[in-house]
Amino acid sequence: MAKSDIAIEMKDDLMRLQRLLINYEDIIDSNKIKTSAEKLTVEAKDNCWILEETVITFKNLDLGKNICPIGYEKFERDAVIKIISHMSGIRHVSDIECVDPIRPVSRGSIHVPGFSLQLIITIGDSSSHIAKASWHFDRHPDKKSDGTPDDNPDFDHPLYHLHFGGKEINQGQIKYGEVLLLEAPRLLYPPMDIVLAIDFVLGNFYSPSSGKVKTLRDDPTYQKIVNKAKNRFWKPYFLGLAANFIGTNQYCFQGINNLSVDKTFAQNLFAYNKDH
DSSP: OOHHHHHHHHHHHHHHHHHHHGGGTTTEEOHHHHHHHHTOEEETTTTEEEEEEEEEEEOSOOOOSOOSSTTOGGGGGGOEEEEEEEEEEEOOOOTTEEOOSBOOEEETTEEEOSEEEEEEEEEEEETTEEEEEEEEEEEOOSBOTTSSBOOOOSSOOOSEEEEEOOGGGGSSSBOOTTOOOOSOOOEEOOOOOHHHHHHHHHHHSSOTTOHHHHHHHHOHHHHHHHHHHHHHHHHHHHHHHHTTTSSTTSOOTTOSTTOEEOHHHHHHTTSOOTTO
16 A cells, blocks of 8 residues: 555545544534544655544543542533544554554654543533543653653653543642542553544443444444554554564564564563663
8 A cells, every 4th residue: 555545544534434423423522533634634754644633522421330539420421531632643554564653753843752642531510620530642752842862761651651640630620639640650552543542432431231332333334444543553563562572582573474573663662762
């Protein structure tokens, strides 16, 4: 597949997904997907694609039996989850290589790290009496915003990771009680585009017995879109992890089934180090 075809394929998949989600407006506000797909652009200098910030809201969630703090159960049906997604440097990975599918890009003097995703769940009766949880998924930057090499982190930062908390949790009037928020740990998790982020929310914040969600996730068109996204972003990720353990002398950076593996990418998946 030609490199230029990937941008067209991604745009078509997003537009097809948005049309499908119109039938699920009581669960997902997907209007921004079409806008983002239409703005999918090519960064000629870096030969990769940029997907601008996209915001998607979910409602009528299933939050489970145990909700803390106590007293918010009565507001459960009003809870919402918001996805805020930004990706830059999306590139085609061929069948004969294993490289990072998301490459940071430079825009003038600004270095864009490549991948950032926030999931923010809010529950409460007003902005002054509210409970909130937030997770962020991102790619550890290999360069600072000015383009100079980034320092090694103080503790393990897998190249792609998730973390509970983040700056979003500090916004608004939130009563923390005895909750302890820390910078660590950053946990291994593969990158997610809009498609995979939507499927993540559907699989984690809706009950499997929810008829409408099950209907959507069982839809052949939806499954095809999700599987293509997994192949685009998760296949190189998991092959990169595997390369750390396969072959003679423990490592197999010279190839898995004739794949060429980027050694730096594979090693940084476990813990980022600028010297890899």
